[in-house]
Amino acid sequence: MKPRTIVQKIWDSHVVAHEPGAPDLLYIDLHLTHEVTSPQAFATLRERGLKVRRPDLTIATMDHSTPTYALNLPVLDPVGRAQLEQMEKNCNDFGIRLYNRHSDHQGIVHVIGPEQGLTQPGMTVVCGDSHTATHGAFGALAFGIGTSQVGHVLATQCLLQTPSKTYAIRVNGTLKKGVSAKDIILAVIAEIGIGGGTGCVFEYLGSTIRGLSIEERMTVCNMSIEGGARAGLVAPDDTTYQYINGREYAPKGADWDAAVARWKTLPSDEGSQYAHELTLDASSLEPMVTFGTNPGMGIPISGRIPDPASVSNPLEKSDLTKALKYMDLEPGKLLQGHPINVVFVGSCTNSRISDLRAAASIIKGRKVSPKVRMLVVPGSQQVKHQAEAEGLDKIFREAGADFREAGCSMCLAMNGDQLEPGEYSVSTSNRNFEGRQGKGGRTFLASPLTAAASAITGVVTDVRTLL
């Protein structure tokens, strides 16, 4: 038999129908939903008199529009409140389990799925959210879909899909101190550009990836979409199984043994063919930071801001010029030392307990610069409780940071947590697009370590100077 990649194996085992002239009808094992991209899909179901086919394979949370202030306060924004109320109604009407704002399981959709053992190797996972690739850390084929497709999955538990090509991203070598999973993925995207993976699924391979924890792998897979790939995954191994074992929805007893035996057949076969390949030496990486208005505009922390004069392609030149104008940055200068106003630690990229621990390790015993407003937003209520149990909340608060309720928060500024026009942030989130964190706001993407270090000094900082 021809060697197959993990992507092909998962695909082949989920094809429900293959009719000539139509894409494959692909079965979906887990459908995650949230309040922003689902209301119009539920409306379609109502218009057409359809039911949700598999509410038992569907889970809902509230994350994007939820405020991160105290839970005993009502949602003050009437439009956001209406959206959350509509989510309650939709989930009630269609029999879907919802983790609402007051649930102990509430959180960012890509944090709670893994946390509860819902995400498992070999699954197909979708969500009306481009960061669904996060679940690829478990060796699942997980990708974002639009609202029409949310409706398709609700009604049929299937999607019409054409297979993607597989793009091997190999990362080998040992990371230096102060360099983390976030820096790996920012370096990958800086290398291939934000459209580099269009039409592809990334498979992350190599000794560095193998050495990452599941939470670190989630950070890497999460930003696959920022490299243009709809999905990104890591084949499962003992690290994966250990993380899943014992979680609420994980298989138990004999089912567990059977599941692990099945999962062990998933890794790509020896001799698998890839459409594209990229190899990165982890030991050469520095902490990364973005300077521009897309996640591909990243440089090592010691690097200089690129000069449009050195770019020959006219559209690329004008894009870089436009980005530097928006960011109000001068070409040729160091980004390190640039003053900032806000630090945001959170988002589906970096809001898990290990991210909070990393940030706290730098903050501990220090004070946040008086010029900086620092927000720490745990990815879920469970992460928040764990952080509190470990005393991380105290470390943040004593340093002058704000430790808040769980949600997407300032990653996309839908919930009132936002930058003011002209402000600069160092953010552990995933997008530095114009206005992403608030109209007129300017974002430097970086790791939790870099973000924490910059919060202390008040300028973009190489965390290695504080280690």
Add this chain to the structure above:
Amino acid sequence: MKFEKLTSKTVVVPVDNIDTDQIIPARYLKAISKDGLGEGLFVDWRKNPDGSLKPDFPLNKPEAKGAQILVSGDNFGCGSSREHAPWALVQNGFHAVISTSFADIFKGNALKNGLLPVIVPPDVHKKLLNSPGMVVTIDLAAQKLTLADGTSVEFPIDSFAKRCLLDGVDELGYMLQQEPKIAAFEAAHPGAINTAAGR
């Protein structure tokens, strides 16, 4: 949504990597219907903070009025999966976007809303970028884009998406017709999780 032949002038936004946050910012995503999303189209590029229009932005120019085809730089629609982006474009009268490449999720979302993503080679792209307002014809059945100078170029499109657009095939309806196959698959593959049982 049906689509056959379209002849229209173009409006050109000559920027690469236009992300869906620019097409429609997140603050417009609190809507629970599709109504009024058109107002959010490129709003932070189109308007000053005081709400007045920026005269230089291509969509605000008088000659852009009535254009049904948008020409953009590479990799249009990257970033967020929000289908609000094609909804906002369609509500502003657009039926096609021409670029050298499209982000995967945006492309799928656009096709489901009668908005045709037309991929052209760099030389044709350059001509279009350099001649804002050019009247072009898109013939979906022939998969052909014809420029004002009479030259034409073929563009790729997924055959099923093409059929849906040409014949008005309802994709969800097609999927619902596959019910027996879905049921058979489910019988053979019990789900690994159960978010509903005993709770």
